[in-house]
Amino acid sequence: MEASPMNLCNLPPWAIASRHFNAHPQSLEIQGVRQANRLLFERLAALDNPIERGAQFHDYMDVTFQLHQWAQETSAKGRKSLKNSYLRFLRGWMFDANSLEGAVLKGWVESRFGLPPTFHREPIRDIHSEAYYLYMIDRMKGSARTSAINSQFDVLFEFAQTELGRRHPGISHLTLYRGINDFDEHMVLEQLGKHDYLLRLNNLNSFTNDFERAWEFGSKVMRTEVPLAKIVFQGDLLPSSLLKGEGELMVIGGEYQVKVLTGG
Template structure:
């Protein structure tokens, strides 16, 4: 893998979590993570988290969170009569929500929704994406232009969508510290997760697949699965990884409704991961 200074993972970017991006992307951070918080989110939404602290279980907390976002960002779709009275631009605003963004990711991680999510990670955590439809290598390139266009397009990038994602991340972190992941006995600093992949050679940065234990460089936001069987549906190789809880954005059961639940998908920040690889 080319490791020159013009590679995206070598770029330095500011972030809002107080941990330098190269450190956040490293295997060292994954082994010894620290809690992360997006600057200002908890402070400006103290009422929401005070309300969440009174919840008795994750289902109740999830309902509270969804209701709060629907109120704060006007996510409830108006009645047909009221909607018809709005202009086309105002009607389109109702599609810009955290839920439609995650649904778009579930359909195609390299589509417009995926670009917005990768852009959110880039702006909040300083992690530059390495892939969107094609490798994002030297800038400028056609691949980079396509990614930047989709990242800024109004189809998903409106209605304060980045602030919605900020709240989603902080809610997920609150939930992981208070409740165990489904199937776990207690909250943990790490989650044992699996990821299916077909692009193994270009992700490999240390070791070899034949040695089983190796280091791979993942995109700035990626999907993991809760079991190796689920992960095997997404690639010929399955990577087993210990993912820091502080890097998780969404996990099954966090939110009401069918949000990435069918594939038992965990959405987490990427970077360099030490993994155990096996052929599916």
């Protein structure tokens, strides 16, 4: 499915989705997020401990989006909207990427980076298909009763990019793995060799930095080089008391050259 002609990013969708971007990545920024949250990034820059930075980030989100005030709400809808924070959606994604939470996160990628999903419960070939319509229903259901959830994801992405840059200075890519059984969720654009493919990955994907763990999720493992700029979140960026997702990374899709490894 073609990228949207519009997004809220500093680069056009077609560039972000291209194999050339992955080979020569540039920084991705969502318009206005760093400027609007300047105080957060100044505080993070002053902290040397990554655990303290993760806690500082969550405290900032808690106050900025009033996530801690759900108990004071007089209506059930008000309480639920504040409890449905970015953490709930991260947990939902990690449990099932085709859940309502998964649809909301894919919708955020679509709105910010201009890349529509190519899979949600089933392949999505174009925006006029029944599959896209059903994805949009999940996206709207999941977004209901939330407190500015897309804005929460915006700040989360910019935090993740800042933190990854500090943890991997001078590094542009990470070698990541994804367990698969087949290519149902991804479009094969070209077979480059016996085990090498050019794929169009879904607009948001789960990967791991643990080769052995990837085998838990399929009979084959895809290995690819992922630009840091395309990593939306990594499970250990937040204190384990908030989120247990060590080793899992959420990656923006597009065209990726992958090697498929088989057992035996």
